[in-house]
Amino acid sequence: MSPLELGLIGHFDNYEFPEVLNLNYCLNMKNFNIKGRRTIYWMTSLFLALFYMSCSDDGISPSAILINAAPYDPSQPIEITNFTPDSGGLGQRMVIYGKNFGNNPDSIQVYIGGQKAKVIGVQGESIYCLVPRKAFSGAVEIYMGKKQPDQEPLASSEKLFKYQRKTIVSTLVGYKNERDDQGWNPGKFDEATGFAQACIMNYDPLDPKRLFISYDNGPGIYTIDFSDSTVNKVIDGSAVSNQSRLRGVSFTRDGQYMVVGHSQGNVNNPAVSIMSRANGFTDPQVLIRARGNQGVAIHPQDGQLYFCEFQTGTLRRYDIENSQRLGGTLGVTDYEDLFSIQDINWEFYLVCHPTGNYAYIMVLNQHYILRTDYDWENKRFKTPYRVAGEPRVAAYADGVGTSARFNTPYGGVFVKNPDYAGREDEYDFYIADRHNHAVRVLKPDGRVDTFAGRGSSSLDSNPYGYVEGDVRLEARFNQPTGIAYNESEGAFYIADLQNRCIRKIEAE
Template sequence: MKNMKCKMKKVLKEWQWVLLALFTICICSCKDDDDNTNAVAFDPSKPVLISDFTPKKGGTGQRLVIYGENFGLDKSLVNVMIGGKKATIINVNNNSIYCLVPSQAYDGDIKVIVGGEENQVTGISESTFEYEKKMVVGTLCGYRNEYDNQGWKDGSFDICCGFRNDGCLKFDPLYPDHLYVVYDGADIQLLDLKNRMLSTPLNRSSFGDRRLRSLDFTNDGQYMVVAVDFDGWGTGTSPSVYFVKRNEDGSFTNNSSIQLIASYKQCNGAALHPINNNELYFNSYERGQVFRMDVSKYFETINNGGNWNPDRDGGNYDELFTIQDTGWEFQINIHPSGNYAYIVVINQHYILRTDYNWEKKRFAPAYVVAGQARSAAWEDAAGVSARLNRPYQGVFVKNQEYVDEGREDVYDFYFCDNKNHCIRKLSPEGIVSTYAGRGNTTSVVDNNVWGTEDGDLREVARFRDPSGIAYDERDNVFYILDVVGRKIRTISMEGETGTSVDLESGNFN
């Protein structure tokens, strides 16, 4: 019943904005109606009056209509300030202004300033807009110049650049301010969020110059798990999974102990079971295989002073099952409870679920829960009715509402929908919705669903081929690798990450 009420509220809200948009169009069309007495130019000899505005409250990107007198017809002569911040103006009629609420308009006072430098007239509303903070998209670091030749550059977040390959993000469990980026076709970088620095502690050459596909950590945080993609040039097996041992100072570097522990070929991803930590799951897109390996034998060998032989010992794994598509990339995302995992089939545009058998301690054959194979599109819906377009990395995020309701599964799955240029959400019930991106209510006129705009999650913000996503539960912040945008983007509660969004320019200050 509660879900039905939420859906009804959502529908009513959508219709509210449809009616508002139609109302605004009607207002603006009056400009060309000679019989409309409201369609008159600004008169600097008369006061600018604000009589009302609607709605009375909202957050950044909120669509707002201001009513009054003597606003004129030329929006280039009109400025709207809300809480001391400049609003984005969509349309102006002598008696109404259609605009977007700027970020951090905390005070909520509304001013309308009309005219040039020599004849400006200001109107002030007697009542204030009730500003509500909300989650917004921002930019942490990175940039793309006019020629896209900025290259790769480590250093402070103010100057660093790169971020141009598909990749995945993962937080260090022992150093929560350390966020690692593993790139397909490049190196492993470290985002030090506390010191605002980017570095490259591990090079691709340390893994035989092979494609790096995913990154995980053992439960005790002492080892980094790196999956690599190599087909052995068509002969036998080839490296699949490496363990990187943490240095005594807590770092991971090219000088760390890097050990190949599993070999098959064409591996896209590897993950450790979050509860039964000795279970390593990795894949091969040769036939769509999913393998299970008992890594306790690796630790027993190393702890007893022995040497792990990848040719002899690295084949100590079992094939559990194959997915329905062979020869296509896919990644494994295990639920924090360990009860199930999602398998994201990247190039074939769907997501599978595999349930964990606690008695046998292994995952069972998978079944489709979202999207449809070989059917790339964008559609928010339930299960196989939803449409995805090259889904990539995902992350499980606890939903407090589910906790309060006493649900068994309290996690949503947020993932990058790469070619749909957005962040999607998959609920435990299998409902896919668009969480952020594809905004179209901005000052841009390119009519694309992709871009680099920061701001309101759905009305303004846009991404360009996002692939990697991580979530910081402490601060309620998402981090996104925006590949073609060449940036690390954020989704966070406005004003709580030391940054702010300028909706007019699309810049994150």
């Protein structure tokens, strides 16, 4: 073991990695414990060696490390003379220089911008720490022992740290223990578990604090209620469909009815069910009978309902507002076939643009995206054309249009981009790219970029995992499927299947 490691290792036995790395959680989720002191020393030594050798990339010199520093002397003042770097965001590695810092990282506390920083090591005239979240004011302050309310710092810097706001990934609710036996348990955010199937997410149009989630393969329909921070089960999947294959949730234009698509093979099986707000969305009734439905969407302007057939790749239209379920005369088989795409046996999810001018068709199991433009005169979507991805090619690549590559593009949501104000199309389209473990963005000009995920390249070569922090540099997902956007918050919510949780993406 090197002198560098020997001089610092004793301070790190109980070190918890910061949320931007979150290594304990990344390896085995919650309750991860390394057995054996030798293993702890070996892993810590490796991390420290890499950390300090890489510090020079940020202008932090390894020569700043001091060995066998004197302990803190309370009879002498603490001074801050400098720190480097002078700017950065969440998780930035930082060295503070000065005097009388001592040699015990458990005793010294560093606050940056009023937020407590993670102290990694201290050696007399140097403190090594990580910049905390939301350190907006930039003041660098030092305390000894536990900071008391209204306590004045023992030292503060004359200059301010220039905090750079980031877009970060965090976890709203849910977790996966090392046995993955936490089960499905509704309740408060700090105790609810589940989220272990692919899903589609959609906000209640009359109650923006309720996010509905329709789960494939059994669990049913759940809500995330932001008004009281709870997860609630609305209805079991078997109550809606005998095979429990719920493949999407949408709402009528007036918001009084919820429609749910489900997949069964027989032509006489239910394909779309309808539930009323008056009954709490717990009274599923058959709206349409057909086979192999893979999704459901309602046009945001004229209210027509669209669904599809798996076996033939056919898009279908149903005049829901004239249905007998809403006081009209149409029956459960009075739908119209519009067109078929090139692939049969396709898994389908259609997302309408907020203006209604077009929709994207996510061809999940064939790895590409189609666009279908709307015929306003005849109230129906036209024959689609491919805008991104390559049919039957599962890969990962950013690029323009058909040069981009996906691997199971699942849920999608349109988000207004203020930079596009006044343009013909003011919306970007965000996609949960399931087996690429990323959130992608499809822009109106056809450009596909990676928005979130596949970070922390220093951990290992995998694109998947559980890591929080910077949306691209650190964050990782493991099979994201559902995606929703809250415009008032400016926040995305992502159903992270293999991590058994709902993630949140927001700017600080």
